[in-house]
Amino acid sequence: MTNMQRVALCLTVLDEADNLATLFASVATQTRQPDEIVVVDGGSKDGTLEVVREWQVRGLPITMLSQPGANISAGRNAAIRQATAPSIAVTDAGVRLEPGWLAALTAPFDAPVPPDVVAGFFHSDPSTAFETALGATTLPSAQEIDPARFYPSSRSVAFTRRAWERVGGYPEWLDYCEDLIFDFALEDAGFSRAWAPAAVVHFRPRPSPRAFALQYYRYGRGDGKADLWRKRQVIRYLTYLGLPLGLVAARRWPWLLGPLLLAFAAYLRRPYARLWPLLPAMPWSARLSALAWVPAIRLIGDVAKMAGYPVGLRWRLRHLCDIPSDHPRR
DSSP states (O other): OOOOOEEEEEEEEEOTTTTHHHHHHHHTOOOOSSSSSEEEESOOOOOOOHHHHHHHHHHOOOOEEEEETTOOHHHHHHHHHOOOOOOEEEOOOOEEETOOOOOOGGGGGGGGSSSSEEEEEEEEEEEEHHHHHHHHHHOOOOGGGGGGGGGOTTTTTEHHHHHHHTTTTSSOOSSSSSSHHHHHHHHTTTTEEEEEEEEEEEEEOOHHHHHHHHHHHHHHEEEEEEOOOHHHHHHHHHHHHHOOOOOOHHHHOGGGGGHHHHHHHHHHHHHHHGGGGGGGGEEEEHHHHHHHHHHHHHHHHHHHHHHHHHHHHHHHHHHHHGOOOOOOOO
């Protein structure tokens, strides 16, 4: 495969009128332009379709499909089926692409032995102290990534049509965590993966604790539906069960406070390490706010996932007949 072969940019949208223009503006400035853009709308009612039509008039090669009620997986699959290019790039509404994103994402396809999948990367694009702390707490830095173990987000990924067809596309029975299951299916089928850290998209984190909690509740519910990360979930529940017991025990044996504080510091070490380089550019009040938000964000995210996971498990038990018996798990 060569980079001169055609590539389709595919995405699905739902009520994205407030941010879709930012995405399309960044597509228009790509150093390597997509040969076609396929957008599937899941039933928007906020002017999203008008934004799409405006950018069609401006010259972007957009094909628009309307599929009310389609979830993210179904929307992505419909977009990919509509596309004709042999290479597929996928991103999401609500992001801003670096000008060289598509060029970097498709460059590995020029290798003598090209990969089947290329994993791009994503950076937080915060507007407030809370969003800065949220990005630092929940998102890895590029330096932390082990390419062999990194599963790409569908904010920034490319793959061949052949690979997508072989694994049956994105799992339409899932509404969240669908890109992970798709990644696992590609890996289990033996498709090779390359790492393209320069293929960067920027996205704004959730703007409030409430929005973040809802996001992580849905992630936890998706983990339960997909039967993902059993050991990780058990460790999380045991940790939060053991913490109050440890604090009670420390009233009788004060020396226990030492190990508890060390464990708490280790839990927050990485988020603070990511946040620290960002602080000098912030006003003092924002710095203090961001520092204070980190432990709260950890707590909110964990509680939200613990609330969502059993809901997903209950859904799974009720819908076992609808779930492919051979779907990949981790």
